Amino acid sequence: MSYYDPSNPRSIEKYSSAITLSDMEVFIFPEIMYALVLANIMSPRSWAWRSDPWFGSMEKLNPYRKILRVKQYIMDHFAFNLDLDTWGLTTKQREMGRFSGFIDEATLAQSNALFGYEGDKYYFDIDIRRHFGLDKYTSEIIPYWKTETIEAMEAFRFKPGYPAGAGECVSLSTLYASALFVAAGIPLDDIYLMATPLHSQNFVDINDGIITNNRRIVTKGMWFNGTEISAKAQRALLNERVTIVMDNTGWIHTVYPHATMDRARYKAFCDKLRGYLKTDITFEILANFLRANSRLQRCFQFMHSVSGKSRYIEAEKVYHYEHNYKFKASDSTRSQLLQEIDEDEFYPEPISGRIILDELESYFKDNPVYIDCLCTIDGLKTRLCHTCFNVEEVIKDLIAFCRIEARLPGTEKQWERPNPIEIDPSWPRERVVAHVESIRRSNPIADLAFSSFRDMARAPWRPFLKAALERSPVSIANTADLDIAQVAVKLDQMPGESIYDGTRLAQPDEVWNFSRGDGLEKAICLLNIWRHREPRDEIMLSGDSETIRVAKKEGAEFVFASSKGLPPPGPEEF
Numbered sequence: 415m416s417y418y419d420p421s422n423p424r425s426i427e428k429y430s431s432a433i434t435l436s437d438m439e440v441f442i443f444p445e446i447m448y449a450l451v452l453a454n455i456m457s458p459r460s461w462a463w464r465s466d467p468w469f470g471s472m473e474k475l476n477p478y479r480k481i482l483r484v485k486q487y488i489m490d491h492f493a494f495n496l497d498l499d500t501w502g503l504t505t506k507q508r509e510m511g512r513f514s515g516f517i518d519e520a521t522l523a524q525s526n527a528l529f530g531y532e533g534d535k536y537y538f539d540i541d542i543r544r545h546f547g548l549d550k551y552t553s554e555i556i557p558y559w560k561t562e563t564i565e566a567m568e569a570f571r572f573k574p575g576y577p578a579g580a581g582e583c584v585s586l587s588t589l590y591a592s593a594l595f596v597a598a599g600i601p602l603d604d605i606y607l608m609a610t611p612l613h614s615q616n617f618v619d620i621n622d623g624i625i626t627n628n629r630r631i632v633t634k635g636m637w638f639n640g641t642e643i644s645a646k647a648q649r650a651l652l653n654e655r656v657t658i659v660m661d662n663t664g665w666i667h668t669v670y671p672h673a674t675m676d677r678a679r680y681k682a683f684c685d686k687l688r689g690y691l692k693t694d695i696t697f698e699i700l701a702n703f704l705r706a707n708s709r710l711q712r713c714f715q716f717m718h719s720v721s722g723k724s725r726y727i728e729a730e731k732v733y734h735y736e737h738n739y740k741f742k743a744s745d746s747t748r749s750q751l752l753q754e755i756d757e758d759e760f761y762p763e764p765i766s767g768r769i770i771l772d773e774l775e776s777y778f779k780d781n782p783v784y785i786d787c788l789c790t791i792d793g794l795k796t797r798l799c800h801t802c803f804n805v806e807e808v809i810k811d812l813i814a815f816c817r818i819e820a821r822l823p824g825t826e827k828q829w830e831r832p833n834p835i836e837i838d839p840s841w842p843r844e845r846v847v848a849h850v851e852s853i854r855r856s857n858p859i860a861d862l863a864f865s866s867f868r869d870m871a872r873a874p875w876r877p878f879l880k881a882a883l884e885r886s887p888v889s890i891a892n893t894a895d896l897d898i899a900q901v902a903v904k905l906d907q908m909p910g911e912s913i914y915d916g917t918r919l920a921q922p923d924e925v926w927n928f929s930r931g932d933g934l935e936k937a938i939c940l941l942n943i944w945r946h947r948e949p950r951d952e953i954m955l956s957g958d959s960e961t962i963r964v965a966k967k968e969g970a971e972f973v974f975a976s977s978k979g980l981p982p983p984g985p986e987e988f
Contacts, residue, residue, distance in 0.1 A: 420876055452850055455846060481594065491579050655822075672827055691818040902972040911932070
């Protein structure tokens with residue numbers, strides 16, 4: 415069985431989408447997101463991380479400590495990038511022309527941020543187009559937010575203004591998934607990818623659960639700590655519905671009536687995520703809630719023993735001091751934080767009109783408060799009754815702080831028989847690649863992975879060229895002031911090194927953005943620019959595995975030297 419059908423435009427569209435991997439394409443073809451995870455897992459660049467001294471002695475660490483190592487490496491080597499100029503712009507009309515046979519615009523507008531979806535009130539409040547820098551364009555203009563491979567992410571260091579690598583949220587989530595497998599040895603069974611209309615995150619089934627959020631990770635304890643960073647991590651699940659969930663068994667999509675993910679695995683994921691997003695109310699959680707709701711801090715005070723005597727201080731002062739120290743007002747380090755505050759900041763008597771938090775802490779020791787037990791919540795309510803605030807509203811907000819209801823895809827689907835991708839992190843890279851290749855004829859994601867991997871010795875040419883010649887606007891826009899001969903010279907003067915190894919190829923805008931490329935890649939980049947300028951002329955590639963020619967019929971010709979060992983695609987591939 416071959417999943418790629420060169421005579422079927424829908425098949426060509428899907429395989430070309432596995433190369434450009436724009437947010438729009440991932441929404442239409444969810445399987446290509448996991449294809450990129452596999453491509454990154456197969457990449458030598460991922461396995462090179464294992465040789466970095468930072469990952470030395472990983473076998474001595476528990477899974478959580480390994481994940482922390484990966485997190486810090488990503489923090490140190492990659493920036494979050496959502497610059498509209500990186501991959502250029504397209505239009506709603508053009509994209510709907512591509513995908514009208516796959517999905518209707520009304521459905522798309524309900525689920526995709528680029529076609530009208532703005533989530534809940536939060537996104538209307540921030541003005542979504544202004545937030546992403548789209549307000550300077552008409553409402554018909556949308557960006558090509560392309561998901562980068564690990565090679566493209568690392569190659570940002572070649573781009574002016576980027577001291578290290580970079581990538582957008584889907585790039586970072588797929589990078590995390592592959593890095594956790596390769597560098598941390600986390601099985602694919604424990605890694606779930608989640609996409610909302612505006613964000614992409616992973617849920618890792620370790621301990622109480624971990625969510626990756628752009629470059630950071632968020633444990634359950636961090637999720638409820640009430641800090642600004644945690645509030646940002648919560649935005650997607652708090653304000654949006656989850657459109658796609660996937661793992662190594664398949665995917666489920668909020669729009670499509672069928673699902674390929676193992677049904678039992680999806681149920682287990684839902685249960686684990688809901689458990690992660692819910693906590694009982696302890697004193698620490700209450701203090702975290704006050705950290706996140708600074709307007710309430712003026713109603714509370716802390717007590718501290720100074721020279722054996724009780725002293726009192728405003729809660730807002732204590733929370734302010736947190737900014738300067740690693741200690742927290744909410745946990746066991748509070749006494750150390752209070753010791754850092756000058757004695758003259760304290761009062762000898764309780765401050766009138768404020769609840770003493772230390773007395774509440776004593777209450778919690780004997781009276782646990784369960785989020786699903788109203789009687790225990792009512793007990794807490796009596797302790798919080800105060801003229802400073804409306805206790806009913808505060809309790810309502812506290813419960814909302816302790817429990818987020820993720821809006822996940824419904825289970826009323828046509829569940830297909832799962833076809834899991836079973837690779838082991840203990841295997842060497844060569845065995846992983848061989849196994850993925852061995853299941854290409856039985857697993858469509860494995861087959862798509864070789865297009866995302868950009869290996870043109872093992873992937874079809876036509877989708878690659880379709881992506882290159884239809885969705886590479888940056889190289890076209892940035893050469894508008896040059897004639898074709900000048901463009902050829904500029905390309906020829908770039909370093910002749912590809913960001914991809916072996917028979918793998920960069921797209922034209924990757925060549926242009928990172929100012930380097932093999933001769934075959936430069937030739938395709940020139941072909942893209944030239945064909946855009948003169949669409950009615952016959953401009954083709956020719957040559958052999960070492961010399962690539964770009965020429966117009968009965969016109970100019972430009973020659974590039976290649977070390978990829980790939981002959982250029984023939985006319986039948988265009």
